[in-house]
Each structure stands twice: as structure tokens, then as C-alpha cells.
Amino acid sequence: MFAEKAQPRRTWIWQRPDWPQWRxxxxxxxxxxxxxxxxxxxLAGxxxxxxxAQRDQATLQALTQEVITTSAIEGEALNLDAVRSSIAxxxxxxxxxxxxxxxHVDxxxxxxLDATQHHAQSLTTERLFGWHAALFPTGFSGRVRIQVGAWRNDAAGPMQxxxxxxxxxxxxxxxxxxxxLPAETAAFLQWFNAAPAGDALIHAGLAHLWLVTLHPFDDGNGxxxxxxxxxALARAEALSAAGPPQGARAPQGGSDPRSGGAWGLDPAQRFYxxxxxxxxxxxxxxxxxxxxQRGPLDVTPWLSGFLACLxxxxxxxxxxxxxxxxxxQFWQRWAGTPMNHRQAxxxxxxxxxxxxxxxxxxxxAIAKCSADTAxxxxxxxxxxxxLQRLEGGGRSTGYALVS
Structure with missing residues (x-):
């Protein structure tokens, strides 16, 4: 919820004289x-x-989780079937x-998908505006008209x-x-598109925090x-595919062009x-x-929490x-069993x-057919x-797959 309200003067992280010199x-x-x-x-191994085909299915499931939950964090519930179908x-x-x-789902x-599949392309103002417009195709957030595909203008007061x-x-x-915002976002984009000075995972954690801090849009910032x-994580995984970070020891496990090698997941696919x-x-x-947001420019606690969550x-x-x-394994077992499209x-x-x-x-309901056909x-x-019949009877009878 955003609102305009007079507040005692505070020192937010972006108000500090050393902003944005992250430490x-x-x-x-x-x-x-x-x-x-x-x-x-x-995981790559x-x-x-x-x-x-199995990796494609894993990617489909991971991306479905990503889309569903990034919206759920903001209190928006998306239809699971619509999300899976859109990604598929x-x-x-x-x-x-x-x-x-x-x-809305699309x-x-x-x-x-643009962020992960085309991670190597530069992040630009126009690209961010395109993402924002895609999130709000009607120009409304709920019942409130917002600035779409443009930076917020604070017409209703400070963004809080x-x-x-x-x-x-x-x-x-x-x-x-x-x-x-024009100067702040330009500085962010220049930093983001430059090669990471250290470990690329740190770059990802800082990118997340920096853009949230700018909060450049009326809605959809999270x-x-x-x-x-x-x-940034996809870029980090692409870098890790080339070899371990300096001083690190490569893990045991197989390597494969589609998996990104032993040191990284394929950045064109997502497995988590x-x-x-x-x-x-x-x-x-x-x-x-x-x-x-209330602390100094030393963001060690944030990065520690980010890496633990990752x-x-x-x-x-x-x-x-x-x-x-x-x-x-289920489909391998039943590969020779004829089924119609509804059953599959x-x-x-x-x-x-x-x-x-x-x-x-x-x-x-799933097959969109009559009860008799089902x-x-x-x-x-x-x-x-x-299938096997579970305990119970009548309309409440349940069934389980035999694997």
C-alpha cells in the first residue's frame, strides 16, 4: 500500500552522503x-x-514456480494452469x-522469460518500461490508474x-x-551492465537491493x-560455466553443453x-x-541473507x-498403453x-468433459x-496413479 503522509525527517540509505557506494x-x-x-x-551435475525432454520439463516447473510466487509475494494469485500453458x-x-x-499472466x-532467456542483452530503460507495461496491460493496478511504461512522477506525494x-x-x-530517477536509474543501469568487479552472485544481490531502493515505478517494483x-543470476551462471571463481575448487560431477558445465546451470534454462x-x-x-533501507551503505547483512536464501x-x-x-518413470512404464488426449x-x-x-x-473439470465421459x-x-481406486465411494471416490 502506498500513501502520502508527512513524516519526521529520516535518513534513508539513499540520503546518505556516500550513496550509492555499496560496501x-x-x-x-x-x-x-x-x-x-x-x-x-x-545441481548442474x-x-x-x-x-x-526432462530438462525442459524441469525448466517448465521452475519457471512456473517463479511466475506464480513472484506475484504471490505481492498478494496477487495467478492461475496455475494459465501460467504453465503460457510458459509451455x-x-x-x-x-x-x-x-x-x-x-495478465502472459x-x-x-x-x-525475457530476463532469464535473454540475460546477455543489455538492461535498458526501454526494456524496464516494456516489462512494466507487460505487468499492467490495462494501465491499472487494481482499480487505480498508474503511470505505465514510465517512471513514477510522485504526483500524489513521495513514494512510501x-x-x-x-x-x-x-x-x-x-x-x-x-x-x-533519470540520473539514479542511469547510474544503476551503467553499473548493472558492466562486468562484475567480484563474484557475480554479489552483483545479483546488490542489483536486487539497488532497484528496490530506487522503487522507480508506481507499482510492480518488487x-x-x-x-x-x-x-543477474543467469549472467552469473553463464560466467560460472567457464570455470570456478579464482581460488575455488571445481565440484565433482558431469559436464554437458546444455547444463552449462560442472560450474553452472544452463542460463537459458532454470532449475530452481x-x-x-x-x-x-x-x-x-x-x-x-x-x-x-535504514542502515549504512555496508550491506553485508543483506548479502548474507540473500546468499542464504539463494x-x-x-x-x-x-x-x-x-x-x-x-x-x-511413470510414462516410461505406461509407454505402451493407449490413451486418449483427455487421459494423457x-x-x-x-x-x-x-x-x-x-x-x-x-x-x-480438468479435461473439460462431461461427468459420464470422465x-x-x-x-x-x-x-x-x-489408476487405482482409493477408499471411499460414490461421488467422493478418489483415484491414485500407479507408478
């Missing part, structure tokens, strides 16, 4: 950086063992029946992040004035800042979602952001990998993490041994 204790970050690099190398269309991944296009997907009831609001953050952070991990740690994330995100990809392998689509939906148990009503489809798969 951090490099020695204290050596081990966290090494842990992330080891986890990335481990495991992904290198998969076939191309753009990546050319076959998932069976596709959900109808949704321009806008978030376009931004995330506030919470609490009217009259007792708490100001968590105030952004730099709109008049300063999503765009996370996309810029992901873009940082936004999904941020969503799990949402309160801690916002607490760290607020502390950084480590958990990369390590959490093991569960995503397990799901991809389970799906591949619903089974894929279930394998991708469907909420709750599979029922006749849910089958009909019952025939289910009966056919029960007879073939692909």
Missing part, C-alpha cells in the same frame, strides 16, 4: 559464496544426467491441452511503503524523489527487481526458483529489506528434480503436482491398471 565484508561472505557455488555445481507455449514444451491465454511470463490503520500508519520505506536479480524461496521466507525477506532455493531443486524423474492431459496434470486427490468431478476415461485406466 560489504568480503571475507565474511567467502564461505556462503562457496556453499552456493557448490550447490549450483551439484544432476541435471546433466537427464535427457533434454513460449518454450515449445508439449503439455497436452493448453489453458486459454490470459494477458505479461508476467514475458518479463520472467506503509502499513497500519489510517492515522497510525507505519512508514517502512520512502523512495528517492521522482525528479532524481516483481521487476526480482526479475532483474534473476537476470528464488522467488519461491523468498515467498516461503516472506517476513524475513521484508524485514531484511527494511533493515537495509542456497536454500538451489538445494530445494532436488524436490523438483524428484518430481521430474517420477513423471518420466489429466495424468500429466496430476503428475505436475495437482492439489488434492483425483476424483471424477476433478477429472471432468467416468469412462477413469474406468478404462482402472481396467488397464494405470
Amino acid at each position: 560489504f565484508d568480503a571475507a565474511s561472505l567467502v564461505e556462503p559464496l562457496a556453499q552456493v557455488h557448490r550447490a549450483q555445481g551439484h 544432476r541435471m546433466a544426467e537427464l535427457g533434454l 507455449r513460449r518454450l515449445g514444451v508439449d503439455i497436452g491441452a493448453l489453458a486459454p491465454a490470459d494477458r 505479461g508476467v511470463v514475458d518479463m520472467v 511503503v506503509v502499513s497500519g490503520p489510517v492515522g497510525r500508519e507505519k512508514v517502512h520505506f520512502q523512495a528517492p524523489p521522482a525528479a532524481a 516483481r521487476i527487481s526480482r526479475a532483474v536479480g534473476d537476470m 526458483s528464488l522467488s519461491a524461496q523468498i515467498q516461503r521466507e516472506r517476513k524475513q525477506y521484508y524485514d531484511q529489506l527494511e533493515a537495509a 542456497l536454500r532455493a538451489v538445494q530445494g531443486a532436488d524436490s523438483l528434480l524428484a518430481g521430474v524423474l517420477d513423471k518420466a 492431459a489429466v495424468l500429466n496434470h496430476a503428475l505436475d503436482g495437482m492439489e488434492g486427490i483425483l476424483t471424477n468431478a476433478k477429472w471432468a 467416468l469412462r476415461d477413469i474406468g478404462d485406466l482402472l481396467a488397464r491398471g494405470v
Whole structure:
């Protein structure tokens, strides 16, 4: 929630005389950086063992998580099927029946894919404006008209992040004035597009924090800042594919052109979602952001928290990998079993993490068919041994896949 409210004078990070000369204790970050690099190398080695189709499925799942959760962090719920279908269309991944296009979903997907798939291209003002316009295709945020594809103008007063009831609001953050944005964003973009002076993961953490601090748009700043952070992470992974950072030891594991080598994930693919991990740690994330805005230019605590969250995100990809392998093994077992397009689509939906148990009503809804048709489809798969009936009866009867 943004509001204009007179506040006692504060010293925000961007008001300090040394802004934006970021500082951090490099020695204290050596081990966290090494842990992330080891986890990335481990994940890359495991992904290198998969076939191309399985890696595409892993990318689809990771990107779906990214789009869903980067919006959920801001309190916006997107339709899972619409997101998966939008990403599948753009990546050319076959998932069976596709959900109808949704321009709000497509806008978030376009931004995330542009940031990660085209990470090597320069980040420019026009590109950021394009992402912002994609996020708000109607020109409205909720029921409020906003500046779209342009920097905020502060016509309603200073950009503030506030919470609490009217009259007792708490100001968590105030952004730099709109008049300063052209110069501030130009300095940020010049820094971002330059080669990182140190470890590229530090560059990613600083990029996320810097753009959030500028808060250059009326709305969508969190999503765009996370996309810029992901873009920097993709660049970091491209650099790591060339070899380990100076003084580091390469991890054990296989190497493959599509996996980015033993030292990095393929930057054109995504096998983990940082936004999904941020969503799990949402309160801690916002607490760290607020502390950084009120603190000095020494952002060691922010970078330490960023690297710890990133480590958990990369390590959490093991569960995503397990799901991809389970799906591949399921279809390998039933490869010779004839199925119609509805049956294949619903089974894929279930394998991708469907909420709750599979029922006749849910089958009909997913396949967009009548209850009688759903019952025939289910009966056919029960007879073939692909499905098994769970305890219960009548309309509430549930079914499970036989893997």
C-alpha cells in the first residue's frame, strides 16, 4: 500500500552522503559464496544426467514456480494452469491441452522469460518500461490508474511503503524523489551492465537491493527487481560455466553443453526458483529489506541473507528434480498403453503436482468433459491398471496413479 503522509525527517540509505557506494565484508561472505557455488555445481551435475525432454520439463516447473510466487509475494494469485500453458507455449514444451491465454499472466511470463532467456542483452530503460507495461496491460493496478511504461512522477506525494490503520500508519520505506530517477536509474543501469568487479552472485544481490531502493515505478517494483536479480543470476551462471571463481575448487560431477558445465546451470534454462524461496521466507525477506533501507551503505547483512536464501532455493531443486524423474518413470512404464488426449492431459496434470486427490468431478473439470465421459476415461485406466481406486465411494471416490 502506498500513501502520502508527512513524516519526521529520516535518513534513508539513499540520503546518505556516500550513496550509492555499496560496501560489504568480503571475507565474511567467502564461505556462503562457496556453499552456493557448490550447490549450483551439484545441481548442474544432476541435471546433466537427464535427457533434454526432462530438462525442459524441469525448466517448465521452475519457471512456473517463479511466475506464480513472484506475484504471490505481492498478494496477487495467478492461475496455475494459465501460467504453465503460457510458459509451455513460449518454450515449445508439449503439455497436452493448453489453458486459454490470459494477458495478465502472459505479461508476467514475458518479463520472467525475457530476463532469464535473454540475460546477455543489455538492461535498458526501454526494456524496464516494456516489462512494466507487460505487468499492467490495462494501465491499472487494481482499480487505480498508474503511470505505465514510465517512471513514477510522485504526483500524489513521495513514494512510501506503509502499513497500519489510517492515522497510525507505519512508514517502512520512502523512495528517492521522482525528479532524481533519470540520473539514479542511469547510474544503476551503467553499473548493472558492466562486468562484475567480484563474484557475480554479489552483483545479483546488490542489483536486487539497488532497484528496490530506487522503487522507480508506481507499482510492480518488487516483481521487476526480482526479475532483474534473476537476470543477474543467469549472467552469473553463464560466467560460472567457464570455470570456478579464482581460488575455488571445481565440484565433482558431469559436464554437458546444455547444463552449462560442472560450474553452472544452463542460463537459458532454470532449475530452481528464488522467488519461491523468498515467498516461503516472506517476513524475513521484508524485514531484511527494511533493515537495509535504514542502515549504512555496508550491506553485508543483506548479502548474507540473500546468499542464504539463494542456497536454500538451489538445494530445494532436488524436490523438483524428484518430481521430474517420477513423471518420466511413470510414462516410461505406461509407454505402451493407449490413451486418449483427455487421459494423457489429466495424468500429466496430476503428475505436475495437482492439489488434492483425483476424483471424477476433478477429472471432468480438468479435461473439460462431461461427468459420464470422465467416468469412462477413469474406468478404462482402472481396467488397464494405470489408476487405482482409493477408499471411499460414490461421488467422493478418489483415484491414485500407479507408478
